[in-house]
Amino acid sequence: MMLFATALFLAAQAILPSVQATPRNIRKNSWIELDCYVAGVKIGDTYTKEGEAKKDKWGNPILHYDWQLTYQVCKIYTDSAYYDPAKGRCISKSPDGLGGADWWDNCERQSINGWYDVDPSTNDIVINHAPYHADYAQGHGQRWSG
Numbered sequence: 001m002m003l004f005a006t007a008l009f010l011a012a013q014a015i016l017p018s019v020q021a022t023p024r025n026i027r028k029n030s031w032i033e034l035d036c037y038v039a040g041v042k043i044g045d046t047y048t049k050e051g052e053a054k055k056d057k058w059g060n061p062i063l064h065y066d067w068q069l070t071y072q073v074c075k076i077y078t079d080s081a082y083y084d085p086a087k088g089r090c091i092s093k094s095p096d097g098l099g100g101a102d103w104w105d106n107c108e109r110q111s112i113n114g115w116y117d118v119d120p121s122t123n124d125i126v127i128n129h130a131p132y133h134a135d136y137a138q139g140h141g142q143r144w145s146g
Contacts, residue, residue: 030097031141034081034090035070036107037063040135053135061136068118069137072125073106085120097143104139111137 114131
């Protein structure tokens with residue numbers, strides 16, 4: 001009787017769908033969750049409270065996350081991504097992700113062109129001063145979502 005119950009249990013497990021998700025291999029150099037990092041942010045010729053870009057011991061700029069730049073770059077991808085305010089990231093709608101190199105370029109380009117404040121309650125862009133510009137900008141991303 002015990003052997004029959006074990007066999008029945010194993011047979012039932014074989015036909016039921018797995019409840020444990022396996023990480024999906026996405027396209028090389030693509031990201032699911034994306035954000036923008038900056039250093040040396042200015043309004044006009046004046047640095048914001050963070051001041052000039054700080055450098056690490058190797059001379060690389062120490063970047064910090066900027067949700068408003070992330071939000072505005074994400075708006076470029078309205079057909080293929082959306083901004084998640086809880087995570088503060090741009091999330092790919094496709095399980096294949098967004099091209100990391102394109103995202104990086106768009107973070108840099110938007111930081112050169114300028115970006116504005118965003119009202120966090122409405123997600124409306126608020127233009128109450130000249131645009132922000134950054135001395136350094138990078139796009140970052142994760143190949144997973146969670």
